Amino acid sequence: MDLGTVFVIGAGPAGLFAARKIATAGYEVVVFNRDIKPGGLAEYGIYPQKFHMKAGLRKQFFKFLEMPNLHYFGNVPVSNNAALSIGELQQWNPSAVVYSVGAQGTKKLGLPGEESKGLYSAKDYVFNYNQLPPFTSMDFSSGRRVAIIGMGNVMVDIARWLLQDMPGKKPEEVMVIARRGPFEVKFDEKEFDHIEMHLDRQALQDELRRVEERIRACDQEISKVSDTSFPWLKKAASRPAEGRLTFRFLTSPCAVKPDAQGRISRLTVIENLLLRKGDTTVSKSTDQTIDLDFDTLIFAIGDVVDPALGLPYEKGSYLTNPDSSDAERAAYEVFDPQTGKVLEGQFVVGWARKASDGLVGKARFDAEQGCTYVLKYLEAAAKKTAPAAAEIAKELARKNRQFVNKDAVKLLARAEEAQAKARNLPAFKFSKNEEMLAAIEKERATAFPGKTPSGKSEAA
Ligand SMILES: Cc1cc2nc3c(=O)[nH]c(=O)nc-3n(C[C@H](O)[C@H](O)[C@H](O)COP(=O)(O)OP(=O)(O)OC[C@H]3O[C@@H](n4cnc5c(N)ncnc54)[C@H](O)[C@@H]3O)c2cc1C
Secondary structure, three states, X not given: OOOOEEEEEOOOHHHHHHHHHHHHOOOEEEEEEOOOOOOOHHHHOOOOOOHHHHHHHHHHHHXXXXXXXXXXXXXXXXXXXXXXXXXXXXXXXXXXXXXXXXXXXXXXXXXXXXXXXXXXXXXXXXXXXXXXXXXXXXXXXXXXXXXXXXOOHHHHHHHHHHHHHOOOOOOOEEEEEOOOOHHHOOOOHHHHOOOHHHEOHHHHHHHHHHHHHHHHOXXXXXXXHHHOOOXXXXXXXXXXXXXXXXXXXXXXXXXXXXXXXXXEEEEEEEEEEEEEEOOEEEEEEEEEEEEEEOOEEEXXXXXXXXXXXXXXXXXXXXXXXXXXXXXXXXXXXXXXXXXXXXEEEEEEOHHHOOOOOOOHHHHHHHHHHHHHHHHHHHHHOOOOOOOOHHHHHHHHHHOOOOOEOHHHHHHHHHXXXXXXXXXXXXXXXXXXXXXXXXXXXXXXXXHOOOOOOOOOOOOO
């Protein structure tokens, strides 16, 4: 029986777990993804050296793609600025749409000098080293002194890249700048273990003394830091390492000063106080500023969603139903403030719903939970008929959109595995869309001589 078709926009972990759940319930599912490859941040965010984790997730996602009623169109961004808009999607009359596009917007602090060269958002920076086009071809150069704003796991990944794995000359110092204190770190101990050998223990002790009085106002004692957030203070570095990792607490950036070439040369920071607020702490800026020398500044402060997608948007988030009578369900429903009603049959899940919130497991939970409401909606909703995936493929081809279907994604994986083997590397990625598309065609020509090239007219 034809139950109807659900569109899933975005094939990161949230989108793929959502797609699987809806397809398992018997619906046709059509996934549209901006990137050629599925996986989202599992492919392009998680640290490159976590080979095992990345390969495990990839394997799981490829298994989902094998479901016959799950169709995939990669290289098809949906947005007001792209070949396919939400309005055009709706013309295909899907029974429901699940938006799982992640958090693709950038949080701006609005600092004077923010347009200087050498300033990067963490998301763009990790996209670059994880080889996501077009970020792979952009300038993410760094120099001797790098500042990272924020002290979560993303900061740890970026410091690890800069100090250990980045090809070429590595920085002499990476300084982590945090608006609160040493007890408010957000990174996990096992992640920091990867970079503890760079931690300048003496500099950290000096920094703790510098902020000692201010954190005592919140009953925090620096003598406890080594028992809680920085256990590495109790031991020597596990191995000698070049490149120092330092911390500056109770400090916020407030202006960037560029050099004659327009690249950041100094960062003005402001000193903060630490105040208690309920069971947490907050920072409060003073009027004391100081200039620090940096040639690179990376913001690892979380992201926001991208308003260009075209969903109702406010302050970095897509709007969801404020109805408190069933808040859990409402939190997944897209809400239009102009009409004061939900956009019928439209849902958000994963980081698109709550930007930068948690690990893959959390995105999965969120998507699957959201889909219980999608399925309830579908059971009660009037029946709709969308074109078959093969028809959508033809229409995309008519719009000159060179999409990639799930067979093509498999061919690409095969081509990359072959490259890794030939180069004796644990993994290999093509870093340009054109290279991926060419590799798919080459692989296809070998595997299926005489078959139609991708993106023309075949089914997804
Ligand atoms: C630097 C970094 C390191 C991380 N490391 C780990 C880790 O080690 N372990 C772990 O468990 N978690 C890690 N995470 C968290 C994990 O990656 C996220 O929890 C998870 O990827 C969020 O899933 P998502 O599907 O909501 O969003 P995303 O993974 O961002 O996926 C979004 C998808 O939507 C697509 N898309 C975007 N815009 C559009 C559009 N307009 N139209 C169509 N498609 C679109 C994208 O191509 C992408 O495929 C890390 C995150 C970051 C940023």
